[in-house]
Amino acid sequence: MSGMHSPRLRPLSAAVLMTLSAAAHAQQEAGPPTPARHATVEQIMPETTVSGTGIGVSRAAYPGSVTVLDRDNLSISSGVIDALSQVPGFSAGGGSGREIGQHFNIRGFGYQSEERVIVKQDGIRRSASLFSNHISSFRMDGDLLKRVEVVKGSSSVAHGSGAIGGVVSSTTADANDFLATGAETGIATKLRYDHNNHREGYVALASAPTGSAFDVLAYVKKTHDGDIKLARMVGTPPNQFQHTDNDENGSNYFFKAGWNLAPRQRLSLSYFDMGERVETAWQTLWHAQTPATGPISGKLRQRDWSLRYTANPAGLPWLNLEASVYTAEASYQRGYDYVSSGKRNTMDYLNQDKRTGIDIQNRFAFSALGAKHRLVLGLSYERRHEDARMVSNGELSDFGSMPNTYQDSGLFVQEEMSLLDDKLVLHMGGRYDSFRRKVKNKNADYSDSNFSPRLGASYAVGGGLILLGNVSRTYRAPTPHETSSSGALNPFYWYLPNPDLKPEHSKERELGASLSRNALFAEKDRLFAKAMYFNGKISQMIGLTALPEMGPPPSSENYARYTNADLVKRRGYEIEVEYRQPLWQLDASYEHLKQVNQSTGKNYPNAFADKLRLSAGYWLTPEASIGLAVSHWRKPDQNPATYVSGKKTEYYVRDSYTIADLNLRWQPAASPWKALGRQVEVLAGVRNLFNRPYLNAMKAENTAQVGKARNIYISMSNRF
Template structure:
């Protein structure tokens, strides 16, 4: 109820602010027209009004999370040039150290994934949801690349800026602003895109249009894509567990973005509304067979994601050093993220009859995120102090609805896997508060600086009893809540011996609060199996060091970094036998690993030659183990590298990229280790001089049709299908057309 009332208040505030902005713009225009008419009446000539110049304050203020020597940016142009349509595409082009787990729906950086990587859009956290019992996981990919102006990848924990969840790093998204679409010197602009992607046979298009009237700017962006299953390199069709081809699927993806910006002398005020929806229907042929429980044509699954948000924004960049603050950014938001996973079919042998499930997990949040900075001198020391505040209230809800032909009693052993119309965990009200401050201190003209920082985070989880939770098969009463807090310090040293050369070293501590599923899931039934949360889990903490250097510029440069991190109370799950025999198929429980360590290196370099040739390369390697047992951490991917040789003129260009990865180390429980691979991609672009603003791009990916695997997308505990079922797409083609006005 609190979230719903807050949502109503936010929408009312949004409408009020929109009316105020429109009234202000109308009043300014009317006043200017009256003044011009008065001047014309007074004399023989009309006094021309001085044009209003609007600065792109929205673009000038970089997200504080991305203001780090460990961050790298992929711009909207690079997204277009590399035909990036999903997070996995970053890992084979601009960011080889970034992965995406399609099973869990989480981003992976430096061997850590899911909610150990913080994902934000315009300063607002996109939560990662873990549905242990039913599979409605993820949510981090609930955005459209066509709506983005940039993607920043922050590697490692910058504790003073990020807060809970950034142990591996941060995935920082910024959506389009009017100034990204309106060309300099113009008052309006548009970008239209159309594309075909062969790896899922999808067709899609997007359009973004922006208009500026005096001190007001408006942006509309929309996109739609229709596609099918993501291809693999399997060649065995049909039904049953022998199938190696991907199951047939159809999906529709929609995205909408609206922004209004009012530019004033005291900053930029704005309203943003965003909608994302992707619904996917799958013919689960691998789970059907002519004599099985599900017969051909009688078992389909669904996978849906929807995210909506409304936010009030403020950005400020000072014109003078005498201002109280140099920069200020604030966003007040409402956001709702919904994940759904379902199935529908008819059972022929076990519990004969109709069967369907619709499993959902939802996170509703309302919050505030703000930061500011100020530079000043004390003697020979130059300071830049950055500070911020993050406050959020959310409610997490999980529920499974369904139908089958179980008789009474409802929880009979024959139906032990079929229980539904229940919540497998209580609803949870969450609160969090975070505050940080850091100070970049430059020592005279020595080109040396120190940046000490400190962040305080507090969180509180309050489980709520519901009839759906009380009706679950394994209900044992309402678990206790959890509340905790952490101080996370950091210290960074930086030295710039010359322009375009930076050497840095950083020590930082960070933490991650347990998520509500890890604490409270309670899914199972006597006679079958059970998954238990652990309300006594402790927050994860990390303590790490990093050294590195950033060199050069856009023509010639690169980055070298090495890191070592230790983690305490690392949260993991384990399966075990039930000594009492109540759950003969086993017990899954969450626990804290005492000590985990990870280390690795990251290298990238690029060079542009005067004759149009350019080369670039990147390498990412992470080694992660339990320090006490020596077990490999499942989320750590093998070492990966990419090398590109290209040529570009004023109107066309082409790139040949070689992507390679080592074999996966042997992990506990593995019966399939992903082998090493090497694949080639060939891409090209053309901007015909006859059509201004038009760009054609095309690519052939995995040219030699290599069968290869991404370890993040291959189950570590066993494969239910032939290995080729889990392979990545073979040879595919992409074609995109972009027209700018």
């Protein structure tokens, strides 16, 4: 097969079209480009996941649910969370359309439950909401990412506390990712225009000379998001509207330098700086309109420094080392300044998240006892500091402020053992974690430890069929806010500390199968299918419990404390089917999730709608392709179905929704287009083609968060 060992299956999340960039990438790795520009089945490289086990495993053989997005998949969307919305098991939508306020959810957890989902860039964790729940942002740049892996379900072996919903792990690009095929030095540019008020553009300078010990990448990007048109009128007369008030201006800077110290030894240093100045609402997800007194002025910031060393010297098969140290700082500062009734009112509110950490992993392979083995040993340490500062009308307030420190360290081992001529592969692993939480100026230290085991297996039956199974456990350590909150932090509850909280534990079983077949109906076709069923429970769930029996507090309505009160059961399935021909492709996926609080019998924390996604791609010419993707959310099973607001009964979402997207991709090869660059790519399309609303199943029908209106976009990138 053209010298390739196995064809690469594009992840279903892409599911839009087989892109020309994939062909260019495959040609770059396999040799000089061929005259045929379109991506044949043989030209596509194998796809693996690393985040699931710490060892590279093909998607077909991984005994769990995982999706991998590459640069082509990410390029269609203007934001990373929007791109991830195509992934089975990943839910998005439900915000007000702003980049700084995007809802996300993986197997039931995400925004407002972010400690149960792990989000990483180059191994550095992200706090999506900065513990304020007023924003939601991964603070990533899709144009800078080489790949994103989404591992769904309980997975702690390689990651530690928090992977109850899943893991989103992203990796930044290198200099070679911005160079034209065959070039050693060059400039890459991109301009994108979305008619629903988004603009962006970048310039990248890259150098990676053949034979040189050094390579370097410098990147600058500017973005703008204005008022956003919604899919329909919302609100009640006379206060109806169809636009979200918004003004976001972003500046992204990235620098990465690599030094090949010796053969198969490398040192790289990177700096990532993402900033955004906004004029928006106080709560960027829930408030579509800005206050009557004027917009909230804010500044969002993420800065990462990362130093990485890799070594795999010849003659030392037991040494395949990756070691990194990093420091990161994220913040969101917002406030207002207005005059009302002759009185000046000011507010300055700052949330901060600072992290320093180290991560070391060593992988090696060996044979013993009649089996092949791959082993990874790892350790990690992170120190994290959170704080908030509020200055109201010139006076410093302790409201919402709880300076605290996290210290987490972990040791893990993961082995892959291949038996029976590689037909049976066992994955065995475990992780030991020690964690400590400390709150400044309070005698409220909290420390504990946890062990998380994992056992998985795949068995190749024959004919491309692989049976899959997995049992894993994970946990989530209590946060300082849960163990130590005290006082009237909101009008509803007077918080009481609870230093006796225990970690949450999640145990999950997954069973399924994958099928990979070549030349099924035609000489050069490819079929891939994977279905996974999962069933598990999350015990000792931490939640805020009201204590009316204690009587009324000095202020607020009730005393309350966080307790280990709930047992949640989760089950569901995810099905993916992909069929490839050299000139066209068809993809489909279906996902189902049911998560119930056993003490109440109600959905936890909200309802989830089954989702069917269908897509088709076709090569119009060897240089141009077209794709259509349709997502259909079925009517959700709501429990509870209603709630009472005042004296009115409101319904949660009880309808189905369908959204269609059209995408075009063109990479001209012939002159005179080369005058625009050595490689030119044009993307164009329509998001929400039929201008239909979409309401996330967790919403009430009276919500203003109905999704963005139709958006026509065009993007052109050049490599000189």
